[in-house]
Amino acid sequence: MMKLHILGCYSATPRTISQTTAQVLELNNEMFLIDCGEGTQVQLRKHKIKFGRINHIFISHLHGDHFYGLIGLISTFMLLNRPNDLHIYGPKGIKEIILLQLKHSNSYTGYGLYFHELSSKESELIYENEKVTVRTIPLKHRVYTNGFLFEEKPGRRKLNIEACEKWGIETCYFNKIKDGGDITMENGELLKNEVLSFDPDPVQSYAFCSDTLYDEQIVPIIKDVTVLYHESTFLEKDIERCKPTMHSTAKQAATIAKTAEVGHLILGHYSTRYGDLALFEQEANEVFEKVYLAEDGKKFKF
Amino acid sequence: MMKLHILGCYSATPRTISQTTAQVLELNNEMFLIDCGEGTQVQLRKHKIKFGRINHIFISHLHGDHFYGLIGLISTFMLLNRPNDLHIYGPKGIKEIILLQLKHSNSYTGYGLYFHELSSKESELIYENEKVTVRTIPLKHRVYTNGFLFEEKPGRRKLNIEACEKWGIETCYFNKIKDGGDITMENGELLKNEVLSFDPDPVQSYAFCSDTLYDEQIVPIIKDVTVLYHESTFLEKDIERCKPTMHSTAKQAATIAKTAEVGHLILGHYSTRYGDLALFEQEANEVFEKVYLAEDGKKFKF
Numbered sequence: 264m265m266k267l268h269i270l271g272c273y274s275a276t277p278r279t280i281s282q283t284t285a286q287v288l289e290l291n292n293e294m295f296l297i298d299c300g301e302g303t304q305v306q307l308r309k310h311k312i313k314f315g316r317i318n319h320i321f322i323s324h325l326h327g328d329h330f331y332g333l334i335g336l337i338s339t340f341m342l343l344n345r346p347n348d349l350h351i352y353g354p355k356g357i358k359e360i361i362l363l364q365l366k367h368s369n370s371y372t373g374y375g376l377y378f379h380e381l382s383s384k385e386s387e388l389i390y391e392n393e394k395v396t397v398r399t400i401p402l403k404h405r406v407y408t409n410g411f412l413f414e415e416k417p418g419r420r421k422l423n424i425e426a427c428e429k430w431g432i433e434t435c436y437f438n439k440i441k442d443g444g445d446i447t448m449e450n451g452e453l454l455k456n457e458v459l460s461f462d463p464d465p466v467q468s469y470a471f472c473s474d475t476l477y478d479e480q481i482v483p484i485i486k487d488v489t490v491l492y493h494e495s496t497f498l499e500k501d502i503e504r505c506k507p508t509m510h511s512t513a514k515q516a517a518t519i520a521k522t523a524e525v526g527h528l529i530l531g532h533y534s535t536r537y538g539d540l541a542l543f544e545q546e547a548n549e550v551f552e553k554v555y556l557a558e559d560g561k562k563f564k565f
Numbered sequence: 566m567m568k569l570h571i572l573g574c575y576s577a578t579p580r581t582i583s584q585t586t587a588q589v590l591e592l593n594n595e596m597f598l599i600d601c602g603e604g605t606q607v608q609l610r611k612h613k614i615k616f617g618r619i620n621h622i623f624i625s626h627l628h629g630d631h632f633y634g635l636i637g638l639i640s641t642f643m644l645l646n647r648p649n650d651l652h653i654y655g656p657k658g659i660k661e662i663i664l665l666q667l668k669h670s671n672s673y674t675g676y677g678l679y680f681h682e683l684s685s686k687e688s689e690l691i692y693e694n695e696k697v698t699v700r701t702i703p704l705k706h707r708v709y710t711n712g713f714l715f716e717e718k719p720g721r722r723k724l725n726i727e728a729c730e731k732w733g734i735e736t737c738y739f740n741k742i743k744d745g746g747d748i749t750m751e752n753g754e755l756l757k758n759e760v761l762s763f764d765p766d767p768v769q770s771y772a773f774c775s776d777t778l779y780d781e782q783i784v785p786i787i788k789d790v791t792v793l794y795h796e797s798t799f800l801e802k803d804i805e806r807c808k809p810t811m812h813s814t815a816k817q818a819a820t821i822a823k824t825a826e827v828g829h830l831i832l833g834h835y836s837t838r839y840g841d842l843a844l845f846e847q848e849a850n851e852v853f854e855k856v857y858l859a860e861d862g863k864k865f866k867f
Contacts, residue, residue, distance in 0.1 A: 276637070277607050301606075302579070302603065302604050304603075325666075325670050326670050327636065334633055335578070335579070354669070356665075364662055368627050368629060405671060406669070
């Protein structure tokens with residue numbers, strides 16, 4: 264089960280009625296925070312997210328609406344005597360910004376605070392545990408920006424218990440079968456693995472792409488993901504704003520979703536100039552069917 | 566008329582139900598922002614304060630609950646194409662913190678952004694216009710900290726129109742009278758100024774003192790102010806917490822108010838450990854009568 268909790272999904276500046284970018288992805292019992300606009304710590308509290316469980320924070324780029332809440336969250340973790348290490352992944356410069364502020368407040372975190380600064384223009388593996396990998400998705404924006412691809416690793420094959428009993432396979436061979444191995448019977452007969460096991464559950468994956476100009480170069484990286492979050496700052500009627508600001512329209516987001524054959528598309532990072540978000544969904548639906556609108560506080564389960 | 570708008574008055578960390586320190590003082594048509602905890606820009610919007618009118622921001626110290634909202638406000642002023650210059654007064658280091666973040670976001674303010682970094686341990690004049698002065702109040706805290714004393718300059722004397730008519734004073738002498746001058750009549754008789762004019766309106770003043778250990782050394786600086794805002798992070802029952810954290814109790818705040826013979830005392834910067842703020846008022850009232858509780862969103866007029 265993959266859960267996505269949108270804490271904020273508007274561009275530019277926090278307002279009383281809307282928050283800037285931050286979202287929590289739960290995947291295989293890990294809780295990942297993606298971007299951290301001003302006020303994210305309050306959003307985490309408001310939505311009763313156990314944010315002590317967040318050990319990895321991914322920052323797409325150093326525009327304020329994506330990271331001004333990070334220093335506050337780091338400080339609050341300090342006040343709460345957080346025990347776990349905290350890992351920050353973000354553009355080169357993020358470490359200096361955070362440490363400078365901690366230095367001037369004469370504060371030092373009691374927990375381990377580790378920065379993983381990014382500067383590659385190629386997609387790279389930046390995090391891996393037993394069950395999940397995280398890779399960067401290089402994006403085209405006014406400053407150095409990465410999206411992030413979260414992918415479950417394929418699980419082990421599942422035992423076909425009925426078949427194993429039928430062939431009298433002893434339990435000591437079960438791990439070998441789960442790992443894909445064939446079994447040679449005492450009579451010399453070879454039982455192929457697919458007779459004794461089922462395919463593992465399909466893996467789930469999530470691609471976060473914000474902020475970015477329309478860029479087909481990301482398609483091979485995000486191909487076939489379960490869920491794509493792609494920024495749609497503007498509607499097509501304002502497409503002339505995309506180039507100078509290096510943002511995308513809802514239609515462009517949908518075109519990327521269609522080309523990459525993703526399972527679902529979530530739109531977000533709306534300009535605050537628009538009142539009616541339904542227009543974003545309508546516009547994207549002309550190109551791609553499975554479209555959802557991000558909204559502050561909304562939870563998705565896939 | 567002096568107006569004080571409390572945007573946030575709790576210590577440590579912003580929560581869904583409470584904000585960290587920020588307040589707007591209106592004095593003689595100037596709007597001063599004092600401290601700027603995370604989320605201050607949203608508080609300004611929520612309380613419908615015309616924050617484009619803020620040209621001077623005073624930061625007491627570089628703990629997050631007093632300045633993490635500053636970079637966001639500066640950035641939002643940028644997005645709003647603010648025309649006026651903005652002046653920031655705060656501890657040495659504040660300029661580097663802000664400019665480093667603007668540099669990494671590849672952003673430059675269209676308006677003039679001026680930093681007035683403070684490092685003196687003595688009270689000093691840091692701002693002055695025709696009608697108001699602002700001086701620092703050196704405080705004792707874990708990092709370099711200043712309170713701020715906002716004072717109206719004495720106005721000109723007021724004409725006693727009846728007396729002027731009685732003595733047949735011509736209007737060309739009115740400015741001289743307002744400036745305190747005596748008038749010599751054609752017959753050689755001297756009319757003393759106090760016969761022809763009244764005292765100017767009494768001046769108003771506001772002293773902001775947060776965060777600080779109990780410190781009687783500030784008394785001569787804040788003597789007789791109209792309103793004193795003094796931090797009261799703790800109640801007396803927790804006084805042992807004051808020394809290591811370098812904060813004050815409500816009783817200590819009241820003792821400073823009494824010793825300095827101020828007009829009114831406002832308490833604030835409460836620790837979030839307390840549920841019932843009335844206990845702060847009760848405790849202070851045992852020492853000093855005119856006590857008010859700061860509350861997020863509360864407006865005072867003096």
